[in-house]
Amino acid sequence: MQADAWTPPPVLLTVDLVILTLRQSRLCVLLVERGEDPFNGMRALPGGFLNNDREEIVDAARRELHEETGLNVDRVHLEQLAIYGSVDRDPRGRVVSVAHLAIVPDLPEPVAGTDAKAAAWVPAETVLAGEIDMAFDHLQIVTDGIERARSHLEFTALATAFCSEPFTIAELQQVYEAVWGTPLDTRNFYRKVRATTGFVVPDTAGARSTGGRPARLYRAGPNTTLLPPLTRPHATTPDAETTREEPT
Amino acid sequence: MQADAWTPPPVLLTVDLVILTLRQSRLCVLLVERGEDPFNGMRALPGGFLNNDREEIVDAARRELHEETGLNVDRVHLEQLAIYGSVDRDPRGRVVSVAHLAIVPDLPEPVAGTDAKAAAWVPAETVLAGEIDMAFDHLQIVTDGIERARSHLEFTALATAFCSEPFTIAELQQVYEAVWGTPLDTRNFYRKVRATTGFVVPDTAGARSTGGRPARLYRAGPNTTLLPPLTRPHATTPDAETTREEPT
DNA sequence: CAAATAGTGTCTTTGAGACACTATTGA
């Protein structure tokens, strides 16, 4: 160890948000267009620096989330994702980003950004395919965030965070299908969800009709962990056959 | 956003390490004794500040790991755990810690610390029971790290990181039993491990005897993810304890 | 030989997926 004159190097801390939602049964992520260098004009995740050195990281994330979505932030799912702190990720200097994953229900069409910069929902598929020019290492962050969501759907009640309450089982299934990108059997899904204790609870209200028999309504249940888990179809063998049911 | 005179507040970045190993079939964590304020004399995780603003975070973690264990760091498991950045966690100011999880095989008795501060392996059980006075929020970090390890044993080949190669299936089982704290059926475990593709591969060497029939030897296989997973016995009691506390 | 540990076979239970079937609405 060296003399006590040495002091550790300071860094700048930002929060970045992977905000996911379902729009028309497609998984979408909220991206803004950068209005300044570096990466001027490219797409980026919503985020920004800490306001001051007394601001909690999670509060900074909540603040950004509220600014971008206009939502009452207390009710949305927000969790820490990972930290991205590579030396060269930001040309301005040593900027370390604390990435967060946020899940919100479908919002009224315009993103109620109080901010001037253009914000837009972009299909996850488009982003993951690399079709969007992303600033910094934000493509990596989005990729990690989506994978986190996919995994959490298996073991936690995260899917309910995508739904406006009350919701139907069919709506919940659409979440799974959109996030995982796989079709699921309606009937097995229905039984599975109802058999998982504390996942959903019946809503007092009646039913909702969409051209067929009205569906019962539910709300998120008390449990956050799914026992047993709702396992996604892992590609064990390249048996990618979608065995379709015979039309009757 | 405000005028361009405003600059974001800098923070100090540390890396902290939850280093786990098995000693006499017990899960242990490496703790050091602090030799200075704050928290002088209390136990803490190994860790420290970035050396300079060109040092990658993972390199700082590797450096600390090497200093504390003397191991060739290239071969040990090291992953980012979470970030802990609560405003009041360090009385010296705004210090944000990037916690890491490291898994090492059982080491020769003395911890080859090049550092003066006393380092010791402490049973995980003792720490989790709150019997150790821990500095900062390090008890929380250890708790999160152990839970991460428990979870990763199910879905990844992390258990092999606890073993010196070559190892026997029985040794691998001891890892699971120690980390999960549950006894497992030897025979079912044996079949399960061997049925999981790419988990372990037979070693060319012969066998190892411990008073009975000698056991075959294995090495870590090519796969890091376990398909199918090796599920731990979940307590079938519904939730109640799932207060997922976010890292601050 | 017995004691000890390694490794196999096989039964039972459970849960996931496939899919026929019934129920309840709107057009």
Place this chain on the structure above:
DNA sequence: TCAATAGTGTCTCAAAGACACTATTTG
């Protein structure tokens, strides 16, 4: 009435756990 969606019953298959059994070593 039919088309459409909600919800139930039941079969089959595969994986997990229980556990009797065989195999190979040391003392």
